[in-house]
Amino acid sequence: MSCCVAGDIAFDRGAAQEAAAMRAELRLASREVGDNLVQTDLAVPDVHCGACMQKIERALGALPGVAHVRVNLSTRRVAIRWRSDAPMPPLLETLERLGYPAHLFDGDADRPDEVLSELIRAVAVAGFSAGNIMLLSVSVWAGAEPGTRDLFHWLSALIALPALVYSGRIFYRSAWRVLRAGHTNMDVPISIGVSLAFAMSLYDTVHHGAHAYFDATVSLLFFLLIGRTLDHMMRERARAAVKNLSRIAARGALVLHPDGRREYVPVAEIAPGMTILLAAGERVPVDARVEAGISDLDCALVSGESAPQPVGPGSMLRAGTLNLTGPLTVVATAAAKDSFLAEMVRLMEAAEAGRSGYRRIADRAARIYSPAVHLAAFLSFLGWYVVGGDWHQAVTIAVAVLIITCPCALGLAVPMVQVMAARRLFENGIMVKDGAAMERLTEVDTAVFDKTGTLTLGDLVLRNADAIPAEHFATAAALALHSRHPHSRAIAAEANRRGLRLVSFDRVVEHPGLGVEAVAGAVSWRLGRAAWALASNERGGAGDAGTVLARDGVALATFTFDDSLRPGAVEAIAALRARGIAVEMISGDAPEPVRQLAERLGIDRYQAGVLPADKTARIAELAAAGRKVLMVGDGLNDAPALVAAHASMAPASAADVGRNAADFVFLRDSLTAVPLALSVSRDAARLIRQNFALAIGYNALALPLAVAGYVTPLVAALAMSTSSILVVANALRLRAPRLGRRQTGGEGAAPNLARLKMEPAE
Secondary structure, three states: OHHHHHHHHHHHHHHHHHHHHHHHHHHHHOEEEEOOEEEEEEEOOOOOOHHHHHHHHHHHHOOOOEEEEEEEOOOOEEEEEEEOOOOOOOHHHHHHHHOOOOEEOOOOOOOOOHHHHHHHHHHHHHHHHHHHHHHHHHHHHOOOOHHHHHHHHHHHHHHHHHHHHHHOHHHHHHHHHHHHOOOOOOHHHHHHHHHHHHHHHHHHHHOOOOOOOHHHHHHHHHHHHHHHHHHHHHHHHHHHHHHHHHHHOOOEEEEEOOOOOEEEEEHHHOOOOOEEEEOOOOEOOOOEEEEEOOEEEEOHHHHOOOOOEEEOOOOEEOOOOEEOOOOEEEEEOOOHHHOHHHHHHHHHHHHHHHHOOOOOHHHHHHHHHHHHHHHHHHHHHHHHHHHHOOHHHHHHHHHHHHHHOOOHHHHHHHHHHHHHHHHHHHHOOEEEOOHHHHHHHOOOOEEEEOHHHHHEEEEEEEOOHHHOOHHHHHHHHHHHOOOOOHHHHHHHHHHHHHOOEEEEOOEEEEEOOOEEEEEEOOEEEEEEEHHHHOOHHHHHHHOOOOEEEEEOOEEEEEEOEEEEEOOOHHHHHHHHHHOOOEEEEEOOOOHHHHHHHHHHHOOOEEEOOOOHHHHHHHHHHHHHOOOOEEEEOOOHHHHHHHHHOOEEEEEOOOOHHHHHHOOEEEOOOOOOHHHHHHHHHHHHHHHHHHHHHHHHHHHHHHHHHHHOOOOOHHHHHHHHHHHHHHHHHHHOOOOOOOOOOOOOOOOOOOOOHHHOEEEEOO
16 A cells, blocks of 8 residues: 555656646746746647637636737647746646647747648548449449348448548547547537448448448548648648748858857857858848948848848848848847847738638538538437337438538538639649638739839849940940849840850959959959949049949949839739729839839839838738738748738749748739739639539528438438539639740840850950
């Protein structure tokens, strides 16, 4: 007896130590957020519906010391803020008691999606089983001999049982978990219905019944799993957007210590005040200030600015920008968690959490439809048993009701049209990232466009090439070949198009942030900024001339550039206006280029020089005014706005984060993809409404007949299949016009060096 007591005491002590260790780990992983609050982030893999969110938020919010709880359904994460002056609340224990086991959230984890893999395997097994059982049922429906019929029923049972165990565990596991915790969810009635149909089919098989319903059982499971898989894939898209945004950040940087020692430090360990050596071609790891060096910075992904920005001592750099031409010595002004990129992650997560209230049509219908089906079947059983006293007849009619009202047609109403719409769009170079986005796209009444890379192609084009003498142009092109600066690339591309014979030099040197200098004999050539290329007595007349070609400090030619307009931009804006959609442009670019482009396209409302947070704020402002916004953008700076908008599109040339955050990605250059996607989505919405009408009308007609006992299980199965075929046939009617073929080459194409012939300079 004493040994048992001692053992129990030791076990309790071990459990208490383990709990204390877990709480200590949670406390270390939590972070101070100000106002005497601490935030703890936990991953909750089993949350999958709005009811789960409400249950978790209500239970955790009631714990002592908890100030705020927010569940993000897309990332399956719960963020809890609790008071630091109070004992740490029992977060993990509470979630475990609710039936939602949790663990620490690891934002940097890059694990394979095990849930999606499990769902796909379950769908494959259920689909394979349903197809084979349907083939066996054909012979039974055709009037097979009793011996053959029993054999096929047993074969169907042998196929259905493993499918039920393997594929059905998705629903059984969830139902058992919440039932054990004293709750319920939509998986409970699904599990009961599938099990009842299988049990009745097995009973009739054992007793040589004329009909069994294994086909309906497994088919129901198959279609429900398809809906669950599509739902999971939609939410994983939001996680991928945040994950890809994090991947843009530098993994570390070369830090120069006060004693002269150089050390590569992970970005998470970089603290404000550290000196960082930033080579050309590297991304800025954290927000920083330039201490020494001159270079050009590619800010297109961050600010949307099309032209490289010169930086020098005293310039402020944002994390995520790309150092182009020269080495820099910078001093960190913020830690990684407080940097610009970290702010982007927070903006995207906040916008996604705010949009998680949108429920797909199929989800909303399934939550109501599944319990209603099982309730109708149960009431049919009770009614016939009370009236006739024959429990077998009552169960048979109840199963017929269950089969004929199987939500196959309802389950296909949305996915089949979405699949057809996605196919039509893909044939026209538009990729759909989220089927529910087509529903949202039909509701938009305002379109907001980014400028650089969206309304324009983001490729600089030389605008005054015809005004420059050929000999000067050839010299400038020869200098431009020695630089990767966008202005130099535009000059070289124009020379390549003309097939000019270029000059050669004795020596060529690129000065980062200034331009290219060459020497040919006793002559000095410079191509770059006017303030650097020209002699002091020449600068006054040049003013802010931009890029100039100078010989011995005397200006020979001035080059002006423009961003090439995206094909179809004028037509797209006109088509949207014809549909009654208001159009705006919002850009991080300079005011003058934004104004010129707005006038060219006829856009009345536009903003320039805005930051990413301002774009998101504008989307929120329009939403607060009751507008449904379509955001079209491509840069890193557009990602939070793309997520926050009612619907979003991005070109294939967009940054990885922009493509992952958008609902639609158009693969061809033409911007007419925007009104085309709107047209297809509206047609799809019309067909979806028709499919719902077909499904509801079918059930309104079939349900009373089945309840009245006029429908056998065989007729019920045939009627169920017919309703599904009608829904599929209606979805196949979707058509879409085709966009023109994608153009190749054109302005901004990379220069073909083989065509450029070199001659000595004069």
